[in-house]
Amino acid sequence: MHEKEFRKLLDKYLDGTISENEKMILQKFEKEQISENYNQHFKNETDKNSVKNIVWKNVRLNTFSGSRLDWRVFTSAAAILVGLLMVGYFYYQNNNILHKSEVPQNAITLELEDGSTRIIEENGSVILTDKEGSVLGQQKGHELVYSNSEGIEELVYNTLTVPFGKTFVLRLSDGTKAYLNAGSSLKYPVKFLKGQERNVYVIGEAFLDVAKDSLRPFIVNTDKMNVRVLGTKFNVSAYPEDETSDVVLVEGAVSLHEAEEKYDPKNVVLLKPGFKGSFNKNNKSITTDKVITSLYTSWMGGELIFRNMSFGNIVKKLERHYNVVILNQNKDLASKKFNANFGNQTIEEVLQELKDNYGIDFKITSTGDIEIK
Structure with missing residues (x-):
């Protein structure tokens, strides 16, 4: 089972929308994983206690009904949830927390x-x-x-x-x-x-x-x-x-x-x-x-709008927005100011528009960097 599929099923289990078939898939996965030794995934006793606290808080949240508690539901949910959250903790430790x-x-x-x-x-x-x-x-x-x-x-x-x-x-x-x-x-x-x-x-x-x-x-x-x-x-x-x-x-x-x-x-x-x-x-x-x-809030909708902005500042914004490196070899352009609107275009489409409208030539290098000529 892939991690995304596991997370989706675990969320469904916790909010009560899981089907019987999906619950069987989770239980089967739980048995397969619990057969391994999970102790090796805990750093120390503090880690173990932290997981226990998470387990019992989630059990209480998912099994109380008004002021009465059905102990059969409680113990059944606890048994399944402990296993599932231990598996979840395994994913948490190994896939999310990094140096x-x-x-x-x-x-x-x-x-x-x-x-x-x-x-x-x-x-x-x-x-x-x-x-x-x-x-x-x-x-x-x-x-x-x-x-x-x-x-x-x-x-x-x-x-x-x-x-x-x-x-x-x-x-x-x-x-x-x-x-x-x-x-x-x-x-x-x-x-x-x-x-x-x-x-x-x-x-x-x-x-x-x-x-x-x-x-x-x-x-x-x-x-x-x-x-x-x-x-x-x-x-x-x-x-x-x-x-x-x-x-x-x-x-x-x-x-x-x-x-x-x-x-x-x-x-x-x-x-x-x-x-x-x-x-x-x-x-x-x-x-x-x-x-x-x-003009200053359009980025929240994925747009880039430049009004009377220097090309040097435009380059910075394009680098951030598209996660690219732009090397401006034409130093005369740096202080010149331009107007432009860009929506959901690719960086290649943006550069082509700049070329068509302002004659700004460019080249994409073998490393993926962009050179302004």
Whole structure:
């Protein structure tokens, strides 16, 4: 049985939608796997206890009915679920948790609080738990959703990283929704604590639809500029290689200030909807300009829209979006500005359009790199 098939059947078993035929397939697979010695897959007794906690929590969730408990259902479910989750743990240990050096460059990854890294498969279905077995959230296809877990009373951070060529959606424990663009990462608490500011850390680009909470400001920390809000929708772009960090406000209100400076409400730049705030990394100044916000949020729908943008910046965005290497041999082009719209075209189609409309010639090398002539 392939891993994806196993995961699909296990999810069906846990949510009660599995058919009798599918249950027989799972039970047969369970017997085959349990015949092997699983102890070798556990690192230590702590690992074993963690799995036990997960097992019993899932058994209770799936067998209680009101205030009464059918012990026959309980024991039957426990017997099957223990076996299935042990098999599931085998897959978890051997297919999802990797050392950073082992992670493929094109994989979406989740770094857990203990420093381990887990691969997030696109359109997969995974239940997230902490080391004690408490359920933190669940992946639902192209979105990772955290629950407002009870019992967590300390700040524990996860970091989601999206490689070039991909995007992903994250729903935080307070209901805030974050769309991550290609080549970006977001560090965030698995649960925001009462009475404390909601701090997250962005590298790259993200669109955030922040859940309103007047008692807990939401603060987006970037390398050079911080964004402080109570509840709003905005796009933040803070790639390390870019000359500016930009915030485009779609709805609500935000304040901007230099990351190295302590927050002071008297010394911030207030941004209104329809405006872009830019922090210049060279002179450390923040400027604002009125913009068409859809030009800066179109990437969420798979589009690339360039308006009066330098070719050098266009190249950067194409590299991130398509996960390609573009070598510009025509240095005269770097500072020239262009307008262009691209939808769901391939990189080859995009390059051909640039050639047809602007005479920009290109060549794809034997290594797959793109040379601009």
